[in-house]
Amino acid sequence: MSVYSKDRFDSIRRAITSITTDQICKPAEVIIIEDGPVAEEVEAYLSSLESSSAPITIIRLPHNRGLAHALNVGVRNTSTDWIARMDADDYSLPYRFERQVTYLESHLEVDVLGSALQEFTEPQYDHIIWGEKRLLPRSSSEISAYARFQSPVHHPTVMIRKSALLSVDGYPEDSGHFEDYQLWERMLLNGAQFANISEVLLGYRVDSGAYNRRGGWHMMRDEIALQKQFYKDGFTSRSQFIRNVIIRGLYRLVPTSIKKPLYRLRTAVKNHNTV
Structure with a gap:
């Protein structure tokens, strides 16, 4: 897990x-990376954890070097065969690790395991309002096809086999806002096996600026660079490249007032097709 200056205590x-x-199911260790200086309250809290008996x-x-660099530092300092990802503003449901470990014990071929998630907002502390669920394809073949247009796993939900992650040199640090999606591309091309659990195992925080962050010229630039890399790597065909640039690229420039209902509609369609 990476934390930085803008994360709330x-x-x-x-x-x-x-x-x-x-x-x-308790983790064997928790690795938290401070990506640059953090607020005094956060630093005091993390220091208290560090001095406790917990394996933190x-x-x-x-x-601050960005999420991809921070995660690579964390990966290099893990001692376990499997790594669970977590974001600093989400929360895992109590049975998340238990469900994922149980699945992996009976599916030894899997290298990356994600799950469904559910959006939430928290207008006041401890007053959670649940929103939409997000489902994704479950089988390796479905995920591989789906990945040519959309990220095939929810990054904050995944457990990743460390050796498979290191075999592609970890997270790409030159991919703009798409370090996770480009990582999945590299791992799929390298033969990694993916799976998703259809059960919701993580609450995903959606604040008032969530849709704004998905758009803008900076996101358009990173999107086009990502699609060029996919095509160059042979991950997508020419027709898929053109489709992705038109649909995914133009989506980045749509006003938020239009983007939000479009995103909701897309999520509803994906969920329907995944059930």
Whole structure:
């Protein structure tokens, strides 16, 4: 898990509690990377965890280098065969790790395992309003086909086999806002097996600026660069490249007032087709 200066203390505390004391299946270790200096309240809290008896390690980076770099630092410092991802503003449901470990024990071929998630907002602390569920294809073949147009797993929900992650040199640090999607592309091309659990195992925070962050010229630029890389790598065909640039690229420039209902409609269609 990576934290940085804009992460809220209450959200961080909830996220960490959800993957430690609240989990039925406790993690062997928790690696938290401070991606540059954080707020004093956050630093004090993390320092208290570091000095506790819990298996928590805090790695402090002197400067903010971005999520991909922070996660690569974390990966290099893990000692387990499997790595569970977590974001600092989400929270894992108590049975998340138990469900994922049970699945992996009976599906030894899987290298990346995600799950469904459910959006939530928190207008006041401890007043959670649940929103839409997001489902994704479950089987490896469905995921491989789906990945040519959309990210095939929800990044905050995944458990990743460390050796499979390192075999593609970890997270790409030059992919703009798409470090996770480009990682999945590289792993799929390298023969990694993916799967998704249809059960919701994570609450995904959606604040007032969530849709704004999905758009703009900076996202359009990163989207086009991503699609060019996919085509260059042979991950997508020429027709898929053109489709993706038109649909995914133009979506980045649509006003938020239009983007939000479009996103809701797309989610509803995806969920229907996944059930």
